Amino acid sequence: MFELFVAMVKEEWRIHSTMFGTLSFALFPVMIFGIACMGSFLIPLVQMTLPPGYLTLSIHGSYLMLGIMVGGFGLLGNEVMNRRFGQASLLAYSARSLPLKETFIFLNFVIKDTVYYFFLWVLPFGFGYIIASPFIGVPLTDSLLLLLTLTFSFLFGLCTVFLLSAVYARSKEVLWLLLIAAGFGIVVHAVLSGTNPVLFFPPLLLNSSFSWMNFTLSSVLLLLLFGVATALFNPESVGSTKRYTDAFTPLLKCLSSLPTPSLAAKDILDLRRSGGLIGQTIFSFFLPLLVIWFFLSLLDPIFPPHGLLFLTAIITGVIASTMYTWVTMFDTFGSYACLPVAVSTLITSKITTFGLLQVIPVIFIASIAVLSGETAYIFPAAILAISVSFYAAGVMVWLSGLSPGVLVYDVKVLFTYLILVGIALTLFTGLAFANPYYAFFALSLAIPAWFFIQRAKVRWDAVDPGGF
């Protein structure tokens, strides 16, 4: 039964490599490797300014988040199976006509995603560090250990989301209860013991003091998460003959002041009815951001005053910009092929829906400000988050048009994205650190954002839409 797995991996490879050429795609892990390798040489420098352990902490945090994001995008239970594949003829879908159990197909799919992202992200990164380690005086065992614990961080993120999404597919109420209980428990524990719960994150413990006992415990915990998730996973497809009253026409009236009310109304119904709005908000937004916030709060002492809030605001902006992928994942251009809709019109409508969704990051950053006792800075923090989000989304639209999800893996595209977004992030982090009210300068990002979106419309109208 290994054939199905191999075929799925090949398929994933082909999807990506036909999109932008085998070479450009194959270079992706090479680039991650390069970044890690070069970054490693900066470590001695960074460690002079950072208290020991902080760097390890943030890298583990990033990989945990990577796992959560990969899980959040890829594994939202059967809903995503349906959504991602629709009527498309991917193996995960067509294999249903073979004499195989659905759970088996799904497991293959999950493992394929894991392996795939492992080779794309985790391994090249760890490998870059390993290669650099002799030159920066780090023992090889340490860098091997880092590779191991980073892998664990990644898998923890992935399995946690897998479990939560399996619960979500069964019962949304139970999921909420679970999340609230877990959040409550963590906060109570943190308050009572005065320690940041992040310090109990198994891969971190393992990294700071390796023992086979700890290793076994971490592995068992992972397997347990994965096992429970698989057991809970419900392969029944959720088709129904439920009847809906017309929600489109009222929504259309309600949105009539927007540039493309009909398309925006459709997007909103897509998000709402697929469960994508709630699911994505939890798995691709709140969860990763809360994790980041927890990890960052450990670094609080080294930030300037209010630095934590504004750094969180900037990261919220970057994560919020990925909401553009939520609104584009439902339809290919094919669904509009029989209507008089240009790609540029679609881009306008997707940006409009994206704009409506920006309420979520505003609420999030406002809550963080209140929770951390910085209510006075709600306004500049929210402005910073939203401006960064629109700017990063603008760059994404310009670079990848209506298919941001896949194009991320084109090295040229990703590289340009990282440079363009990186410059803005560095600049505005610096400004906000210097003076919280300088965050208002971020409003000026509206100009390049607008420019990129206008360029995107011209650029993607000229491309043959048959390609996606």
Next chain:
Amino acid sequence: MSPVIETTDLVKQYGDVCAVDQITLSVEKGSLFGLLGPNGSGKTTMIKMLTGQTKPTAGTAMVLGFDVVADPINVRRQVGIIPEQETPPSFLTAREYLAFVGAIRKIPDIGAKADRWFDLLDFADKRDILCKDLSRGTRQKLMFAQAFIHEPELALIDEPLINFDPIMQDLVKEYLVDYVRKGKTIFLSTHILEVAEEICSEFAILHKGRLLHTGRVAELSENGGDLPSFFLSLVRKGSHV
């Protein structure tokens, strides 16, 4: 009177496959034009180019006076299209989808028009179900309604009958014949030759992207031939050269 569709040396190349190879064709107003050809002969590619869904590699095509490359949106605004793979959006109901189409095409009084279509194609009981939960044939009915609801001058329809039961097929054939009687034009692709013979006034035969023949169906029968045997002999001969 100028033709509704006019192409000159239209070419579509996919890598080293020539899907459509130098096709020059014209379709007159009021005809029910059948585009025939075996699997992979380029019918769908032809319709995609004529509706601005994909750009020709070479050649020109004018549809209702608009250039499909320069002005694809105006072409799509004027015509009705049934694509080969029916794809109404998963998370809208049938009724909402027609309202959506109505909003985009700015069709007045869309609710009443949609209801008429639900009755005509006999799926009023399904109109409040999400498109993803509809049967294949019902989705095809919806795509049919979507293509004709604004009563376009020209409809380009790719294999419209393929998922319909015999009763629906009959109904749809009758609708198409009536439609061209009102002076409108239909460009239809199919490999069901009997259907083409029954309803089409003109036809063209594609084979491996090349145009083998164009003519009037009536001409064939006047000469004592029939479309299926004409098609088979032509395509078999075409395969040998």
